[in-house]
Amino acid sequence: MDELTAEVLAAAARGDWDALKPLLHPYLHWSDGEAKLRGRTKVLAHLAAHPVGPPAEVELRDGQVYRWIGRPAE
Template sequence: MDQTVSDVLCAIESEDWTAFAKLVHPYVSWTEDGHTTRGRTRVMAMLAGRAHTSGSHTAPPAREYEMRDGQVYQWTA
């Protein structure tokens, strides 16, 4: 697993959205359970909202991912 992908998971777990924003491309495509969310701001809101409502500060690890300019551009869990 790429270090950046590990860092993304750690940022989500610790709710460090500043770090998350630096690791994820502004036009990221984030897919979980067949549902795709596009855009860094929307992905952060989705993940933060899930943590707030369910108490879970985790995201499923990426089965596939694409990097662009050193940031995660596509995440498929």
């Protein structure tokens, strides 16, 4: 897991939205379980109500997470 992804997970786990926001690209594509979202604002609102685990895949752009694909449910 890259350092940026680890920072995203840590900030989300502690609910530090101010630290999390600059780590996420404004046009973020987020897919985790049944949630399929576009845009940083929608993802931040989703994360405030739903825990997130390590992703299956992450795409970085401009030093931010641009695409997040969660692991399939086991």
